[in-house]
Amino acid sequence: MSLxxxxxxxxxxxxxxxxxxxxxxxxxxxxxxxxxxxxxSGETSAIDLSALPLTPADLDWLRERLGEGEINVTLxxxxxxxLNETACSGIWxxxxxxxxxxxxxxxxxxxxxxxxxxxxxxxxxxxxEYLELLISDL
Amino acid sequence: MQGxxxxxxxxxxxxxxxxxxxxxxxxxxxxxxxxAGRAMAxxxxxxxxxxxxxxxxxxxxxxTESITRSHSPTLEGMIFDMISLDYQExxxxxxxxxxxxxxHAAMKDNAGKYLLVVDGSIPLGLDGAYSCxxxxxxxxxxxxxxxxxAAIVAMGSCASFGGIPKANPNPTGAVSVSDIIKxxxxxxxxxxxxxxxxxxxxxxHYLTFGSxxxxxxxxxxxxxxxxxxxxxxxxxxxxxxxKFAKTFDDEGARQGWCLFELGCKxxxxxxxxxxxxxxGGTSWPVESGHGxxxxxxxxxxxxxxxxxxxxxxxxxxxxxxxxxxAGAVAGVAVSFANRAKKxxxxxxxxxxTVDDLxx
Numbered sequence: 151m152s153l154x155x156x157x158x159x160x161x162x163x164x165x166x167x168x169x170x171x172x173x174x175x176x177x178x179x180x181x182x183x184x185x186x187x188x189x190x191s192g193e194t195s196a197i198d199l200s201a202l203p204l205t206p207a208d209l210d211w212l213r214e215r216l217g218e219g220e221i222n223v224t225l226x227x228x229x230x231x232x233l234n235e236t237a238c239s240g241i242w243x244x245x246x247x248x249x250x251x252x253x254x255x256x257x258x259x260x261x262x263x264x265x266x267x268x269x270x271x272x273x274x275x276x277x278x279e280y281l282e283l284l285i286s287d288l
Numbered sequence: 289m290q291g292x293x294x295x296x297x298x299x300x301x302x303x304x305x306x307x308x309x310x311x312x313x314x315x316x317x318x319x320x321x322x323x324a325g326r327a328m329a330x331x332x333x334x335x336x337x338x339x340x341x342x343x344x345x346x347x348x349x350x351x352t353e354s355i356t357r358s359h360s361p362t363l364e365g366m367i368f369d370m371i372s373l374d375y376q377e378x379x380x381x382x383x384x385x386x387x388x389x390x391x392h393a394a395m396k397d398n399a400g401k402y403l404l405v406v407d408g409s410i411p412l413g414l415d416g417a418y419s420c421x422x423x424x425x426x427x428x429x430x431x432x433x434x435x436x437x438a439a440i441v442a443m444g445s446c447a448s449f450g451g452i453p454k455a456n457p458n459p460t461g462a463v464s465v466s467d468i469i470k471x472x473x474x475x476x477x478x479x480x481x482x483x484x485x486x487x488x489x490x491x492x493h494y495l496t497f498g499s500x501x502x503x504x505x506x507x508x509x510x511x512x513x514x515x516x517x518x519x520x521x522x523x524x525x526x527x528x529x530x531k532f533a534k535t536f537d538d539e540g541a542r543q544g545w546c547l548f549e550l551g552c553k554x555x556x557x558x559x560x561x562x563x564x565x566x567x568g569g570t571s572w573p574v575e576s577g578h579g580x581x582x583x584x585x586x587x588x589x590x591x592x593x594x595x596x597x598x599x600x601x602x603x604x605x606x607x608x609x610x611x612x613x614a615g616a617v618a619g620v621a622v623s624f625a626n627r628a629k630k631x632x633x634x635x636x637x638x639x640x641t642v643d644d645l646x647x
Contacts (some may be wrong), residue, residue: 227305
């Protein structure tokens with residue numbers, strides 16, 4: 151039996167264009183402060199976008215204003231994550247997806263390099279051991 | 289398997305970045321600042337497995353099912369493996385005296401440090417004779433195990449509030465954990481069953497900060513129980529527009545309108561179903577076309593009928609706030625606009641219960 155035979159039409163998400171709340175513009179000021187802090191002290195920071203009252207339209211507005219930078223990083227770890235540089239160098243748009251492709255969390259990170267991209271010394275150590283193993287097999 | 293958590297994870301093929309990503313998302317869900325995600329990852333990666341003793345009392349094993357079948361294999365499930373679960377009757381291989389010995393050994397070796405998880409209510413009738421394990425009453429075992437516990441997690445509505453065993457006329461004299469234990473930190477994770485990620489979140493918080501997360505007046509973690517189902521429901525805009533399903537098969541139901549008039553208890557139920565969802569984020573009761581039963585609230589079973597509509601608008605202040613948002617603004621916008629009003633509302637608003645609202 152095809153699903154079309156079931157006379158229930160799920161409407162999800164609800165109709166109507168989500169509007170701008172005006173909550174996005176202040177974030178630009180906050181980002182400016184965070185970038186100043188990064189330059190002054192090297193201190194990195196992040197804004198948790200899912201914790202803020204932003205509609206999809208707000209996020210689009212913000213994303214569009216911040217623009218596209220030169221670097222797009224894709225991370226495959228329990229679903230895809232994208233860490234994209236914006237036109238403002240030092241500001242990264244970070245989106246985590248789960249294995250089903252749904253967005254699990256979204257951040258704007260202010261850093262020279264996003265935290266997740268850096269290799270951890272312990273992992274580098276493991277890589278080095280593997281390298282030694284390769285060399286010993288030569 | 290006693291090394292740091294990150295080594296155990298690595299053995300299961302979970303990379304550090306996967307773990308970092310998971311912690312970032314978990315921190316976000318728990319409404320912790322973004323930096324907490326990293327702190328959490330660092331602390332948890334280095335943490336040794338804490339001893340956990342899980343005591344099942346008057347329960348249906350639904351809570352255990354909820355946790356162990358949490359869309360495995362997810363990290364929720366794996367983190368759960370990362371604790372040293374020293375006693376869990378349903379899952380442990382040992383039985384009889386062996387099992388009881390395992391519990392006593394864990395209590396002795398980790399005195400003052402272990403986490404005690406309890407699911408099910410505790411019957412006090414007939415000196416607790418309604419539910420005994422190894423010839424001892426639940427209340428006896430609970431008191432003994434609580435003494436050396438660092439903290440107690442009451443899993444599910446029964447352990448948190450008494451739940452279905454406590455429903456009228458409560459033949460066994462069932463009570464909650466907090467009715468008996470008064471001198472230990474207790475976190476209630478109600479729900480029938482509770483949401484797995486709430487358990488993980490509480491555990492992660494405990495491993496990271498060495499303390500329980502911030503709790504509300506009913507002992508529930510605020511991060512997950514801070515808002516009602518109604519506040520975060522994707523059908524909320526239909527409520528604000530006055531569009532209600534009147535029966536389960538009318539046009540409104542087909543259109544996915546608000547289930548308020550069909551008895552949805554969303555407006556008086558604090559839980560995270562609307563955002564976290566169930567079955568690996570697949571759906572949740574309202575999305576499946578049925579109103580919320582209010583299973584994470586005290587005495588939900590006796591609250592007057594699952595299909596009886598609550599009688600007054602959920603929160604007049606919120607409706608005023610919604611009206612202020614002009615036109616056909618979609619749900620997210622409305623509920624977020626409401627948030628701004630929420631603090632004022634909270635200060636002036638008397639808490640309402642299901643009883644107040646019943647017709």
